[in-house]
Amino acid sequence: MSNNWPRPEPSLVTVWVLARRELHDALRSRWFALDTLAFVLLGLAVAFVSGSGTGEGLAGFGRTTAGLVNLVTLIVPLMALTAGAGSIAAERERGMLPYLLSQPVSRWEVLAGKWLGLSLALSTAILLGFGVCAMAVAWRGGTSQGASQLLLLAGLSVALAIGLLGVGMVISVVSRRTSVATGLAVFTWLLFAFATDLGLMASTLTWRLTIQSIFAACLVNPLQAFKLWALDAAGIPLDVLGPVGQYAVDHHAHSLAWLAAGSLAAWAIGPGVIAAIAFSRRAAA
Amino acid sequence: MILFGLVVLAALEASPSVQAGWSDLAALVAQAQPGDVVRVPAGDYRGVVTIDKPLTLEGVGRPVIHGFGKGDLLLITAPDVTVRGFDLEGTGDDLDQENCAIRVLAPRAVIEDNRLEDVLFGIDLRGAPDSVVRGNSIGGKPLDIARRGDGLRLWKSDRARVEGNTIHDGRDAVLWYSEGVEVRGNLVKDCRYGFHLMYSHGVRIERNELRGNSVGIYLMYSDTVDLKDNVIAACRGASGFGIGLKEVSDYRIERNLIRDNCVGIYMDSAPFRKGQAEIRANALVCNDSAMHVLPNVKGNTIVDNAFIDNLSGIVPLGRGDLYANAFDRDGAGNFWSDYAGYDEDGDGIGEWVHEPMPLFGRLVEQEPKLAILRFSPAEQVVEFVARALPAMRPDPLFIDENPRTRPGDEVALAWRAGREAGAGESEEGGRGALWAAAALLVAAALASSGGIQ
Structure with a gap:
């Protein structure tokens, strides 16, 4: 460890103190304000534009839900990745990291505290966004949109955000500057949101992938895992998603939620551990 | 004894x-x-x-x-x-x-x-x-x-x-x-099948409601069939067709509300013989695909319909297009909720033609497994690329020369009938629950922010 002071044992109390500080900082930061605003505005737009009032009440499943799923898979990972990427790198750039680590706290506690604080901040932004969206839908009234669907979707979006926060923190730990970290985060987001799907599309067309392997590939991608989970949980018939969706219905009707949750959990834990290891090996400044 | x-x-x-x-x-x-x-x-x-x-x-x-x-x-x-x-x-x-x-x-x-x-x-x-x-x-x-x-x-x-x-x-x-x-x-x-016609000629099917079947109405090998004012909803599964047509001739399909099916209308060799083949003033709403059409489908008049919020519009199965069918008559076509043009002179007819050329749809048709990527950002990227790069642009499937910018009056009738029929499908009472959900979400947001520190 980097300092020689006698320290108390690593404790959850310390983590909680650090998390509160992180949350406090995050709620006052510009990224949080902008993210929340963007999420709320886009959610409103989806609520109002989906079905544009015409299909209202006639869709068997909520087009608003489908639109929100689309929005969430795009925006939430970007929020989570950039938030995570800013965490350690920003402290380092401002010269705060050596100061922080000179306190009687372990690196593990610092990282865990930041992760927890950012998770709470992201949850706040997402839940607020969904809350406003729910109000908008209720105010418009008379849609086929279930309240429970929105609650579910909000919960799953929080899970998606937490699932990708660890990846952002890996980026943050290995980056020396905030700008580099943010750039890497955006690049990673592009990979997750577009490149993997386009790659899957190309390989499906080129190599005639089997339905099972496409399903597996979708589950590995946290965004697709979230999408499958969210559509399924919202009661949208997965045969909308063609043969692979039908396969999911036929063979994984009961396990789909667990598989998707497992995927997101793996993405939350794996990169989190990597971030912790990388952080413990790097110099503070 | x-x-x-x-x-x-x-x-x-x-x-x-x-x-x-x-x-x-x-x-x-x-x-x-x-x-x-x-x-x-x-x-x-x-x-x-x-x-x-x-x-x-x-x-x-x-x-x-x-x-x-x-x-x-x-x-x-x-x-x-x-x-x-x-x-x-x-x-x-x-x-x-x-x-x-x-x-x-x-x-x-x-x-x-x-x-x-x-x-x-x-x-x-x-x-x-x-x-x-x-x-x-x-x-x-x-x-x-x-x-x-x-x-x-x-x-x-x-x-x-x-x-x-x-x-x-x-x-x-x-x-x-x-x-x-x-x-x-x-x-x-x-x-399984709502109504299944085989070799039954001169049949009239009117004002029925067909809900939650695998196929709503399947017309096969029959001549002179009238399908009017029916509500056909929630036909799902592998052959989830609202209306299926196979080797039928001389038909009129009018003012039906066809919603929330895997496929709104499925057409194979229809019309089988030349003659009247009209699909008019129907509302096709929120189907996965509004219509699936095999290459042997020629000579239909598809006018005055409203195609609203379907995930895919009209999909030709197998390669090909739908040019052998008419999409407008007397200067009026159909209403398409994904129409990108505008109505300058206010006559209810758009100034641009409607010529859908969905690249992602084409890819899905070529390889149905790709449908798993629906509702994901990649789908939009593909469509964007198709619009931005002329080299990638597929040929239009068909051209509606005079797309309507609002649904016709007869469609509105089908619509109202359908809404009345579907009124029992538990959509009311959601509003209060939504307000409650909104309150719950905001409260949860406040809680996770630590009560705004």
Whole structure:
């Protein structure tokens, strides 16, 4: 460890103190304000534009839900990745990291505290966004949109955000500057949101992938895992998603939620551990 | 002594009241003279009862005919029989025997106001022309779909009328080799095929509601069919077609509301022969695909329809386009909710043509497995690329020269009818729950922010 002071044992109390500080900082930061605003505005737009009032009440499943799923898979990972990427790198750039680590706290506690604080901040932004969206839908009234669907979707979006926060923190730990970290985060987001799907599309067309392997590939991608989970949980018939969706219905009707949750959990834990290891090996400044 | 033993055994087999009732009904039929009106008092009766002379059997206080899970219930072998006001329960479940609640083997039967529950086949008209099936409720057995029977079946029964019946949880409602049949105001739900026509010409199907079946209405090998003012919803699964057309000729499909199906209208060799083939003023709403069309489909007039919020619009299966079909007539086409143009002179007709060229849709058609990427950002990227790069742009599937910028008046009628029909589908009362959800979400947000530190 980097300092020689006698320290108390690593404790959850310390983590909680650090998390509160992180949350406090995050709620006052510009990224949080902008993210929340963007999420709320886009959610409103989806609520109002989906079905544009015409299909209202006639869709068997909520087009608003489908639109929100689309929005969430795009925006939430970007929020989570950039938030995570800013965490350690920003402290380092401002010269705060050596100061922080000179306190009687372990690196593990610092990282865990930041992760927890950012998770709470992201949850706040997402839940607020969904809350406003729910109000908008209720105010418009008379849609086929279930309240429970929105609650579910909000919960799953929080899970998606937490699932990708660890990846952002890996980026943050290995980056020396905030700008580099943010750039890497955006690049990673592009990979997750577009490149993997386009790659899957190309390989499906080129190599005639089997339905099972496409399903597996979708589950590995946290965004697709979230999408499958969210559509399924919202009661949208997965045969909308063609043969692979039908396969999911036929063979994984009961396990789909667990598989998707497992995927997101793996993405939350794996990169989190990597971030912790990388952080413990790097110099503070 | 032996004789006495048999009687005791028979008495043990059937419950006493049933045994009493059973002999009653057969006796009533036996005693009656042709042309009589037999009033059957309330009570429990046992099938099968054969009606072999022209009679009117009228249930007073809803007598019940039981089958106890074996055989048929009512067999009508004479013409001009009327059966009204009975409850029929529990046929056998033998598909080979086609166990049936009411089987009619003679012309001019009237089957009215009966309630059939737990039946394999419901009402089976075999060679019963000029019959009427009206206001019955037919409920199938809770079996796997392949082991169910047909709720309603017409076989060589010309000019039959099927009106105001409710059929649920059966296999199909079948109209085969029956000409000039009129089907009005029925509700068919949770079956396999709503109405299935084969070799039945001159049929009119109007104001029916078909919900939650695998296929709504399948028209096969039939000529001169009118499909009007029906509501066809929630046909899902591998062959989830709202309306299927196969080798049909001379048809008019008008003012139907077709919503929330996997495929709104599926077309194969339609029209089979040249002639009238009109699909007009229908509302196709929120289907996965509005229409699937095979390459052999030519000569349709598809006008005045409203295509609203379908995931895919009209999809040609197999390679090809739809240029051999007309999408406008007399300067007016269809309404497309994904129309990208505008109406400058305010005449309700867009100034740009509507020529859909979905690249992602084309890719999905080429490789259906790609549909897994629906609702994901990659889908939009592909469509964006198709618009931005002319080299990637697929040819348009068809061109609507005069797209409407608002749905036509007749579509609005179909619409209103459909909304009324679907009113019972539990959409009300969601508003309060939504406000509650909003409050809950905001509260959760505040909680996770630590009460705004």
